[in-house]
Amino acid sequence: MLTIHNLHAKVADKDILRGINLTVNPGEVHAIMGPNGSGKSTLAGVLTGRDAYSVTDGEVLFEGKNLLDMAPEERAGEGVFLAFQYPVEIPGVSNSYFLRASVNAVRKHRGEPELDAASFLKVVKQKMKVLHMPEDLLKRPVNEGFSGGEKKRNEIFQMAVLEPKLCILDETDSGLDIDAMKAVADGVNALRSKDRAMIVITHYQRLLDHIVPDFVHVLSQGRIVKTGGKGLALELEAHGYSGN
Amino acid sequence: MSAANLRGHGRHYPEGSLRSPAGLEDNLIDMDKTNFTNLFAAFDREASSRYCALRQTARERFAALPLPTTRGEDWRFTSIAPLLETPFDLPAAVSVPLPPAVGPRLVFVNGRYAKGLSSPMPNGVRAGSLADIDAIQISQIASETDSPFTALNSSFLSDGACIIVPDGVVVETPIEILFMSRPNGKPIVTHPRVLLVAGKNAQATVIERYLGDGVYFTNAVTEIAVGEGAVVDHVKVQSESDTAYHIANTQIVMAAKANFTSHNLSLGGALVRNEVRVRFDGEHAEATVNGLYLAKGKQHVDNFTVIDHAKPNCASHEIYKGVLADRAHGVFNGKIFVRKDAQKTDAKQTNKVLLLSDDATINTKPQLEIFADDVKCTHGATIGQLAATQLFYLRSRGIPLEQARRLLTFAFANDIVNRVKIESIRAELEERIV
Numbered sequence: 001m002l003t004i005h006n007l008h009a010k011v012a013d014k015d016i017l018r019g020i021n022l023t024v025n026p027g028e029v030h031a032i033m034g035p036n037g038s039g040k041s042t043l044a045g046v047l048t049g050r051d052a053y054s055v056t057d058g059e060v061l062f063e064g065k066n067l068l069d070m071a072p073e074e075r076a077g078e079g080v081f082l083a084f085q086y087p088v089e090i091p092g093v094s095n096s097y098f099l100r101a102s103v104n105a106v107r108k109h110r111g112e113p114e115l116d117a118a119s120f121l122k123v124v125k126q127k128m129k130v131l132h133m134p135e136d137l138l139k140r141p142v143n144e145g146f147s148g149g150e151k152k153r154n155e156i157f158q159m160a161v162l163e164p165k166l167c168i169l170d171e172t173d174s175g176l177d178i179d180a181m182k183a184v185a186d187g188v189n190a191l192r193s194k195d196r197a198m199i200v201i202t203h204y205q206r207l208l209d210h211i212v213p214d215f216v217h218v219l220s221q222g223r224i225v226k227t228g229g230k231g232l233a234l235e236l237e238a239h240g241y242s243g244n
Numbered sequence: 245m246s247a248a249n250l251r252g253h254g255r256h257y258p259e260g261s262l263r264s265p266a267g268l269e270d271n272l273i274d275m276d277k278t279n280f281t282n283l284f285a286a287f288d289r290e291a292s293s294r295y296c297a298l299r300q301t302a303r304e305r306f307a308a309l310p311l312p313t314t315r316g317e318d319w320r321f322t323s324i325a326p327l328l329e330t331p332f333d334l335p336a337a338v339s340v341p342l343p344p345a346v347g348p349r350l351v352f353v354n355g356r357y358a359k360g361l362s363s364p365m366p367n368g369v370r371a372g373s374l375a376d377i378d379a380i381q382i383s384q385i386a387s388e389t390d391s392p393f394t395a396l397n398s399s400f401l402s403d404g405a406c407i408i409v410p411d412g413v414v415v416e417t418p419i420e421i422l423f424m425s426r427p428n429g430k431p432i433v434t435h436p437r438v439l440l441v442a443g444k445n446a447q448a449t450v451i452e453r454y455l456g457d458g459v460y461f462t463n464a465v466t467e468i469a470v471g472e473g474a475v476v477d478h479v480k481v482q483s484e485s486d487t488a489y490h491i492a493n494t495q496i497v498m499a500a501k502a503n504f505t506s507h508n509l510s511l512g513g514a515l516v517r518n519e520v521r522v523r524f525d526g527e528h529a530e531a532t533v534n535g536l537y538l539a540k541g542k543q544h545v546d547n548f549t550v551i552d553h554a555k556p557n558c559a560s561h562e563i564y565k566g567v568l569a570d571r572a573h574g575v576f577n578g579k580i581f582v583r584k585d586a587q588k589t590d591a592k593q594t595n596k597v598l599l600l601s602d603d604a605t606i607n608t609k610p611q612l613e614i615f616a617d618d619v620k621c622t623h624g625a626t627i628g629q630l631a632a633t634q635l636f637y638l639r640s641r642g643i644p645l646e647q648a649r650r651l652l653t654f655a656f657a658n659d660i661v662n663r664v665k666i667e668s669i670r671a672e673l674e675e676r677i678v
């Protein structure tokens with residue numbers, strides 16, 4: 001599904017990603033761990049088309065297509081989704097307006113007809129229940145006045161509504177108490193399927209107790225320095241990133 | 245207080261030296277008024293005799309008042325040169341098709357009352373063409389200003405909209421006044437006039453709408469008297485053609501305990517000047533003076549507001565928001581006067597501008613003159629661009645760039661849109677922006 005080959009990227013003249021290689025197949029869950037500043041969010045940003053980063057070498061193929069050539073909205077249309085480390089507040093735009101615009105844009109990209117207000121609401125209400133989202137969510141402005149935990153849950157909720165092929169979760173667990181983290185993990189696990197892949201970026205292995213990965217990668221100074229199974233996360237927890 | 249001259253990264257005019265390339269404005273000190281005065285005689289041949297004396301007085305006033313130049317403070321950023329260079333004609337009587345009215349409406353085409361296009365007024369309201377109603381209040385409010393354009397409007401006073409809501413009468417349905425300009429080949433000028441009088445404890449909602457095609461000049465004057473305890477909600481929708489000139493003076497006088505709300509929605513026009521003047525003439529009155537202006541291309545939109553706290557214990561809330569794209573130029577000049585005896589005044593003014601391009605320019609100038617000591621007055625201005633993080637967030641959810649921009653623009657304008665109480669106008673604005 002996703003093939004990253006020798007990816008190099010810069011931010012403001014600083015080399016951040018320095019030769020990333022990663023292959024993700026449908027159905028797989030990959031965890032990416034690594035110290036602060038190692039480039040995890042940069043990788044997520046490059047994959048989703050954030051323009052603060054410039055790719056200096058390498059390529060990324062998503063289902064055989066050159067991902068890096070696509071605008072962010074095209075990537076979303078193709079099925080790439082990022083749950084932001086820092087979800088963005090958009091005062092003046094309600095969640096329902098935003099989500100409907102989003103769902104219909106993605107459907108349009110796929111050549112599917114737009115959802116009318118009633119069918120949209122039906123889909124959304126059902127997903128809200130699964131993720132225990134507050135009743136008034138749809139009326140409220142996007143992320144405005146949300147607590148940290150609510151924002152993270154809202155990301156997973158959007159993911160559930162958009163049903164992407166590749167889900168990238170950037171530190172979705174940080175700042176969550178244990179109950180909120182379980183709710184998020186349940187939401188994510190409900191989305192696991194043989195056709196869908198996930199890249200779970202996290203700092204702590206505790207999330208991986210709930211979202212059990214197939215592979216764990218350690219990112220350090222812009223390179224994947226170690227890859228293993230789910231046991232690697234426990235090892236890292238015990239010995240730290242530098243304790244090889 | 246000095247002007248704040250703020251803009252995108254494009255053009256830079258140093259403080260106090262805004263000039264058109266030719267410095268044209270400055271040569272117009274003794275500007276020629278004949279472009280307008282030479283229409284008097286022809287106008288009188290068709291005009292109603294009802295306001296003959298009033299026109300005469302106004303013409304003398306117009307002759308005496310100098311036309312504004314960019315040398316003066318109040319018109320510093322807006323040159324009226326195009327108005328003096330375009331040969332305007334009096335408009336011909338034409339008939340236009342119009343969809344049937346959904347509510348009470350008064351229609352004026354090329355300055356003339358169009359009875360056939362208008363619809364019945366609500367019960368208990370005295371309303372219709374000024375040519376048919378003896379409105380003793382006419383020109384009493386507007387004559388308070390020394391504006392040559394207001395005097396010019398009165399110089400052509402013959403027809404217009406008159407709405408008189410007697411004491412205690414509450415009108416639920418909004419009354420719409422529609423002014424349409426239809427030039428036939430040559431540019432035309434009309435002087436739309438509105439008189440709205442709400443009696444003691446009366447209530448009314450009035451929509452004033454301007455539309456047109458081609459090149460023309462609309463020089464409008466609206467007088468509103470809000471009686472004691474009366475509630476008036478006024479919405480102006482300026483949707484002139486993109487080659488039109490629009491200068492308007494909306495002037496309000498408020499009695500004790502009166503409540504007035506104004507939404508000035510400025511969407512069309514090539515050169516636009518919206519003036520709103522509110523004077524408190526009694527205590528415990530409250531005015532909400534809001535505006536939204538959207539400009540693109542080379543549109544020039546100047547909003548000039550004056551809130552005169554002449555009496556104690558009154559409150560005014562003012563929010564103006566502008567969205568400027570392309571090479572559009574916006575001006576906001578908000579004056580608040582708090583007179584010596586106007587203690588316990590509560591006045592708030594906010595002015596926010598969204599610049600969608602590096603070539604768009606805004607000049608803002610809050611001007612608070614406070615002569616009382618026990619008052620609450622605040623003002624604030626912000627100028628910003630669309631946030632890159634918000635744009636990326638929307639795009640990462642599949643929303644195309646252009647749509648994301650419109651969505652965020654609407655989000656910016658939304659708090660003004662949401663304050664408009666008339667659902668159909670909110671929908672119209674949303675449609676227009678998103």
Ligand SMILES: Nc1ncnc2c1ncn2[C@@H]1O[C@H](COP(=O)(O)OP(=O)(O)O)[C@@H](O)[C@H]1O
Pocket residue numbers: 011012014016034035036037038039040041042043052
């Ligand atoms: N917009 C930016 N401008 C400058 N430096 C940045 C920017 N974004 C990230 N960086 C730098 O890039 C490095 C990697 O950051 P990031 O990818 O956010 O790390 P992580 O998510 O692994 O903590 C850090 O050294 C950070 O300071």
Ligand SMILES: [Mg+2]
Pocket residue numbers: 040041042085170171
């Ligand atoms: Mg990060």
